[in-house]
Amino acid sequence: MIGRLRGSNSVERFAVIGEHFYQPPRKGSHTRVKKIHTDPHGMDWNNIIIHECYIPQTQNGTLDHVSFDFYTTIRREMLALAPKEVKQLRESMKARGVGDPFLHVLLPDLNKRDKEILVKAGYLAFEEETKVSPKWFWAPETALDNETLETLVKIGYKGVLCAPEQIDIIGTSADNKPIILKLPNKANIIALPFDRPFSSSLAFSEKSNADAYTRSTIIPRIQKLPQSQPLIGWTDGETFGHHVKLADLFLDFLVKESLPNVGIAVLGLNDIQDVWEKKDYQTGKLRERTAWSCPHGNLVRWHGACPCDGGHHGSWKENFSTAISSFNQEIDKILDRELGRRWADDLAQNFSQYFYFTGSRNSKKSLMAVKASALAAMTSCGTFFESPETSGNINMLFIHQALENLKDAGFEQLSQEMKQKMLLTLSKGIDPFTKQNLAQLFSKILS
Ligand SMILES: [Zn+2]
Numbered sequence: 001m002i003g004r005l006r007g008s009n010s011v012e013r014f015a016v017i018g019e020h021f022y023q024p025p026r027k028g029s030h031t032r033v034k035k036i037h038t039d040p041h042g043m044d045w046n047n048i049i050i051h052e053c054y055i056p057q058t059q060n061g062t063l064d065h066v067s068f069d070f071y072t073t074i075r076r077e078m079l080a081l082a083p084k085e086v087k088q089l090r091e092s093m094k095a096r097g098v099g100d101p102f103l104h105v106l107l108p109d110l111n112k113r114d115k116e117i118l119v120k121a122g123y124l125a126f127e128e129e130t131k132v133s134p135k136w137f138w139a140p141e142t143a144l145d146n147e148t149l150e151t152l153v154k155i156g157y158k159g160v161l162c163a164p165e166q167i168d169i170i171g172t173s174a175d176n177k178p179i180i181l182k183l184p185n186k187a188n189i190i191a192l193p194f195d196r197p198f199s200s201s202l203a204f205s206e207k208s209n210a211d212a213y214t215r216s217t218i219i220p221r222i223q224k225l226p227q228s229q230p231l232i233g234w235t236d237g238e239t240f241g242h243h244v245k246l247a248d249l250f251l252d253f254l255v256k257e258s259l260p261n262v263g264i265a266v267l268g269l270n271d272i273q274d275v276w277e278k279k280d281y282q283t284g285k286l287r288e289r290t291a292w293s294c295p296h297g298n299l300v301r302w303h304g305a306c307p308c309d310g311g312h313h314g315s316w317k318e319n320f321s322t323a324i325s326s327f328n329q330e331i332d333k334i335l336d337r338e339l340g341r342r343w344a345d346d347l348a349q350n351f352s353q354y355f356y357f358t359g360s361r362n363s364k365k366s367l368m369a370v371k372a373s374a375l376a377a378m379t380s381c382g383t384f385f386e387s388p389e390t391s392g393n394i395n396m397l398f399i400h401q402a403l404e405n406l407k408d409a410g411f412e413q414l415s416q417e418m419k420q421k422m423l424l425t426l427s428k429g430i431d432p433f434t435k436q437n438l439a440q441l442f443s444k445i446l447s
Contacts, residue, residue, distance in 0.1 A: 013222050014230035014267045014275055017202070017255060018161070018194070019057075019237035020138055021070040022104055023049055024381045024394050025077070028401040030359040030369070036400070036445065038393040050078050053241035056248045058085040063092035065255035067269035068237060069100040069138040072125040072352070090129050096268045099126050099134030099157065102351050105378040106299055108145035108289050109325065113332075113344050115151045118375065121351035123155050136161060136192070136269050140380055142292040143299055149181060149189050149286065159190035161234060161269075163292040167193050169284035176229050178276055179284040191286065192272075197221060198233040207240075207247040210254035214262060222264065228277040230267055293384075302383040309386035311432075317383040319429030320438060323422050324382075324395055328374040330418065331402065334411070335371055339364065347371060359408055366409035373402035388431050388438060396445045403446075419446060 023046050026038045039045060054074075057063055070089065079086045101107065101118035102125060110118070119137075126134045137157045139148065144162060152160055159178075167174040167181075174193040181191050201217050222231045241248035255266045267275065287297075294301035294308045303321050305312040335343050347354060347368055355376065357369035382388070382395035399422060406415040423446070427439035434441065 012227065013264045014272075015218065015222065015259060015264050016230050016232045016267050016269050016272060017066045017251075018098070018138075018232070018234035018269060019066050019068040019240070020234065021054065021068055021074065021237035022100075022140075023071070023074050023238075024104060024379050024391070025073045025376065026394055026397075028373075028397055029356045030373075030401050030404050032359065032404050033397065033401045034358075036397055038391075038397050038445070040389060040393070046074065046077050047081065049238055049242050050074075050081055052245075053238055053248060054078055054089075055082050055085050056241055057237070057251075058082075058089050058092070060248065060252045061092075062240075062248065062252045062255065063089065063096060065096075065266050066251070067096050067098055067136075068092075069098040070237075071100060071104065072102050072122055073355075075125075075129070076352070076356075093126070093130045094132045095270065097126065097130065097132070097134060098136045098138050098161070098269060099123055100138050101140065102355070103376055103378070104140040104380055105375060106141060106143040106291070106302060106380045107139055107148040107151075108143055108299065109302075109321075109378065111329075111332075112147055112151065114328070114375065115148055116155070117344055117348045117351070119148075119151050119155050120348040123157075124349065125352065135159065141294075141299075141302075142166065143380075144286055144290065145288040146184050146286060150183050150185050150187060153183065153187045153189050157189070159192055161192050161194060162286075163290075164193035164196050165295055166287050166290040166292075167191055167284045168287060169282050174282075174284060176225060176232050178272075178281050180281055181284060181286055190281075191284070192232065192269075194232040194234040195221065198231055199235055202233045203235040203239055207244050207250040210250050210258040211261075213250075213254065214258040214264075218259070218264070219262065226280065228275055228280055230272060230275055302380055311386065313386040313432040314383070316388055316429040316431060316438060319425055320388060320392065320395075321383055323425035324377050324399065326425070327399060327402070327418065327422055328378055331371050331374045334406075334414070335367055338367055338409075343368065343371070357405070359405060361408050361410075363409045366405045369405040370402045370409065373398045373405060377402065387433050388429075388441060389433070392438075392442065393445050396442045400446055422446070 102121035137160045142162045164174040175195045179191045240251045300306045301308045305314040354368040355372040377398035381391040403415045423439040429438040
């Protein structure tokens with residue numbers, strides 16, 4: 001028997017439990033690349049995770065109790081496998097959904113125009129599928145800078161989630177507090193840092209008994225907060241059912257039974273402003289180029305050696321990320337020259353049309369597909385892990401797709417030259433595990 005929270009006869013406390021659902025697109029759409037496998041062992045991870053995790057959580061109705069962001073590309077893949085569940089998922093998104101960009105790219109690594117393209121494309125996909133506008137935003141890896149925040153305000157977001165270590169406020173830590181950030185362009189946005197201990201425990205602690213977890217972890221933490229401040233926990237959605245088998249049932253019981261039974265209502269993030277009182281808001285400053293999964297600053301985990309991988313094996317990441325980033329910027333010059341500067345609006349408005357383009361000799365569509373593929377090549381997955389083999393093929397697949405579209409657009413020679421340049425930069429990075437240079441490692445997927 002769990003004691004109710006002291007002094008609570010009905011619901012008196014609030015928690016928000018958030019899930020970040022994301023898997024990268026692992027297949028290309030162009031007819032000449034769509035058969036390429038990015039997994040070294042031929043595993044179809046997206047299919048596996050959809051069945052282990054996304055379908056059960058949707059069918060159980062868990063998603064009507066938590067809050068969540070769910071990437072557009074994985075929604076599209078799930079649509080082909082489980083159309084009924086995607087319909088249900090979209091219904092849950094109306095009340096409980098949080099927005100995200102169309103692709104999982106570290107937004108501070110993009111220029112302003114690219115930021116706007118991805119944020120707007122994700123926003124429009126959310127609206128198109130739910131007929132509702134998202135209010136809150138989950139940035140890939142919660143990586144933020146002020147230019148990203150200004151972009152979010154411009155597109156229509158009211159607030160952004162982040163880790164407490166990303167925010168400077170006077171006095172105490174920022175966990176669970178709504179922080180008003182005044183931006184360089186004089187606009188404001190609310191940053192909402194999740195609760196660090198609760199979020200870490202959601203990810204890593206034992207998930208067998210939801211009542212015991214409530215008693216040992218949630219109640220002590222929530223009792224330290226003012227009543228008007230909900231406890232915010234956020235973690236990867238794949239934790240529940242994929243990383244930890246049966247944890248989807250743990251989460252379902254937690255949000256539907258264990259928490260309500262002790263007087264804690266699981267609030268949707270979209271309703272949280274109804275609970276905060278004026279005194280809860282504080283002003284603060286963003287620590288630029290920080291993220292939830294690397295506390296070492298300047299997004300170093302994705303660009304070089306970092307204590308986040310125990311062996312500091314990440315020196316290859318500098319060459320890898322520089323090669324892709326330079327490629328993406330080169331593509332901009334080609335589009336500006338060939339299409340004028342209006343192409344960015346068109347791409348943001350019709351992103352999926354170009355991202356899923358199957359290829360043909362249509363010079364404009366092919367050029368737009370080049371840019372959509374170059375942005376997909378910027379996904380953060382490739383440099384998250386310590387080995388370039390874990391996910392690097394995904395980034396390289398989209399470089400390959402961009403190069404194929406560039407050929408279709410009539411730039412065969414330029415496509416060859418850009419590939420050689422890419423290989424040259426990659427050849428200066430060494431895989432710490434196989435000792436191959438990255439050009440050797442990725443030559444197969446690039447040709
Ligand atoms: Zn780090």
